[in-house]
Amino acid sequence: MTALLAAQRVSYRIGGKVLVDDVTLEAEAGRIAVVVGPNGAGKSTLVRLLSGELRPSAGRVSYGGVAVETMKPWRLACCRAVLPQASRLAFPFTAGEVARLGLDGIGRGLTSRDRAGILADALDRADVAHLAYRTYQSLSGGEQQRTQFARVLAQLMAGRTVADRQVLLLDEPIASLDLKHQLSLLEAAASLADEGVAILAVLHDLNLASAFADEIVVMAAGRVVTRGTPADVIVDDVVQGVFGVGLTVGAVPAAGRPFLLPQRSAVGPG
Structure with a gap:
C-alpha cells in the first residue's frame, strides 16, 4: 500500500544555506515516528516541508502517492493536521x-x-x-x-x-507543557496511532521519544544520521556523537526501553 506520507530525497535551501539535505522517510499508519536532534538540525523545517507549508528545493513530498503541492487545500486539511511549536493569535x-x-x-x-x-x-x-x-x-x-x-x-x-487515512505532524508539541500534560498529549497521540493515524513528532526529550516512538529518526546538520527502534538508536555512540554530551544510556529491564539519566560532572570547578 502507498505510504500515507512519504518524503523522497527532500532538500531545502535558502540564502545559500542547506537546512534539510537529501532526507527520505515515510510515516506509516498506526505508528509513531519521532525526529530528534540538536538545535539547528533541520527538524522544524522538515515538518514544514512535510506539511506542505514549504516547497522543497529538491525531492518530493506526497500523501498517498499524490504530490502535496498538487492537492487541493481542503483535501490536504482532511488528511493531515499540524501542531506547531507555538501559534500566535x-x-x-x-x-x-x-x-x-x-x-x-x-x-x-x-x-x-x-x-x-x-x-x-x-x-x-x-x-x-x-x-x-x-x-x-x-x-x-x-x-x-x-x-x-x-x-x-x-x-x-x-x-x-x-x-480514512490521516497523518498528524507534531513539532515540539510538549515544550510549554507541564509533566502531566506532556504525558497526556503524547498518550492522546498514541491513541490516535492505535486508531490508524500516522504520527510524526519532533521531540527534544529522548526519554519520552524512547517511551512513545516506534521509530526514532536522528537528524544533524539537515541530514538523517541514523534511524531505527529506540533500542537501536538511543545508544552511547549516537547520543554522545550527535548531541555532544557525555551521557551513558541505561536500560530498564522490565520495560526494555532505553533511558538517559543526566548526571553532574565529577570534575569540580577550577
Missing part, C-alpha cells in the same frame, strides 16, 4: 472558538450537532473544556498549546468523513 477569540477553527471547512455531511459533539470531544481530550470560554490571550503558554491540540483533534475527527 491576534484576535480576541475564546479557547473554544480557537479549537473550533479546526472544524471550519473540514469534513462532509456533518450537522451542527455533529460539529458541536466533535468540538466537545476535542476540548475534553485536550483537557481544556474548562477553559472554553476564556479568552485565548489570557491563557498560559501551556494552556494555549493544549487549546491548539484540541483544534488539531477536531480537524482530524471532522476530516475522517473525507479521508
